[in-house]
Amino acid sequence: MITISKKTFEGKYWDYFILICRVLLAWQFLSFGYAKFFDDGQFGISPEELNKPIKDLSLFKVMWYLFDHNPFKIIIGICQVLCGALLLYKKTVIIGALFFLPIAFNILIMDITFMDPSMVNGFASRLSYYIILDFLILLYYRDRMLIIFKAITGNMDNKFRHPFGMYLISPVLAVLLSLIPVIPVVLFYLVAEPDEMIHALGNAWQGLTKATQHFFK
Numbered sequence: 001m002i003t004i005s006k007k008t009f010e011g012k013y014w015d016y017f018i019l020i021c022r023v024l025l026a027w028q029f030l031s032f033g034y035a036k037f038f039d040d041g042q043f044g045i046s047p048e049e050l051n052k053p054i055k056d057l058s059l060f061k062v063m064w065y066l067f068d069h070n071p072f073k074i075i076i077g078i079c080q081v082l083c084g085a086l087l088l089y090k091k092t093v094i095i096g097a098l099f100f101l102p103i104a105f106n107i108l109i110m111d112i113t114f115m116d117p118s119m120v121n122g123f124a125s126r127l128s129y130y131i132i133l134d135f136l137i138l139l140y141y142r143d144r145m146l147i148i149f150k151a152i153t154g155n156m157d158n159k160f161r162h163p164f165g166m167y168l169i170s171p172v173l174a175v176l177l178s179l180i181p182v183i184p185v186v187l188f189y190l191v192a193e194p195d196e197m198i199h200a201l202g203n204a205w206q207g208l209t210k211a212t213q214h215f216f217k
Contacts, residue, residue, distance in 0.1 A: 018140045021133045022093060025100060026084040028130065033080025036073050043068035059114040079103060087137075094144060097137045104131050 035042045045065045049057060057065075067073060083103060086096030108127045112120055138145055189197040 014140065018137055021137055022087045022096075025130055025134060025137075026087040026096075028084075029080040029087070029100070029103075030084035033077040033082075033084060036077030036080070043073060058116055060116055060119070063110065063114040076103075093137065094141050094148070097134050097141075100134045101131070104134065 032042060043064050045057075045061050045068075049061055050065075054062065067076075079099075080103065083096055083099045086092040086099060089096075104127060108124060108131070111123045111127065115123060186197065186201070189200075
């Protein structure tokens with residue numbers, strides 16, 4: 001006679017429950033992500049609404065219109081489909097669950113901010129429920145999550161000891177580093193449109209001078 005202990009039953013129960021959570025979250029993202037690959041998919045507003053002044057449209061309709069443009073829509077769709085696939089595959093479920101959180105939180109914040117009051121409660125509560133399920137998935141794999149956390153937070157010593165002076169000049173060097181991608185653009189326009197570029201550089205220098213003088217007053 002086969003006996004099943006309470007511990008074994010609870011282990012299998014939670015294992016099945018987590019599997020169902022993975023399938024549910026994956027299906028939601030796969031379906032919504034797939035819909036974004038088509039013009040008549042998730043986003044967009046009617047021609048009648050397009051003819052209205054923007055002040056007569058709700059924030060939700062404005063958001064729905066803006067989100068119907070690429071590459072935004074297609075990138076979000078790809079991310080959702082990828083996340084759904086990662087949740088289904090056992091070896092990548094943790095990556096999928098972590099990937100799910102920033103996407104879901106962004107959608108939740110946008111729903112709360114832009115949706116009509118009559119809609120926000122239903123959508124926000126359902127999405128919050130999905131986020132809780134995702135946290136339960138991560139909790140189920142907490143042993144591996146602890147390993148990951150320790151791996152990315154432990155032993156973060158620098159290869160070389162940084163002198164104190166390096167910390168003092170690092171903000172200045174960071175500003176110079178941020179200017180590197182500007183150099184080829186400036187050189188291009190100095191050749192293509194020299195007068196306009198010289199005028200723009202002059203305005204930038206004047207603005208920088210005024211800001212510096214104001215800072216040291």
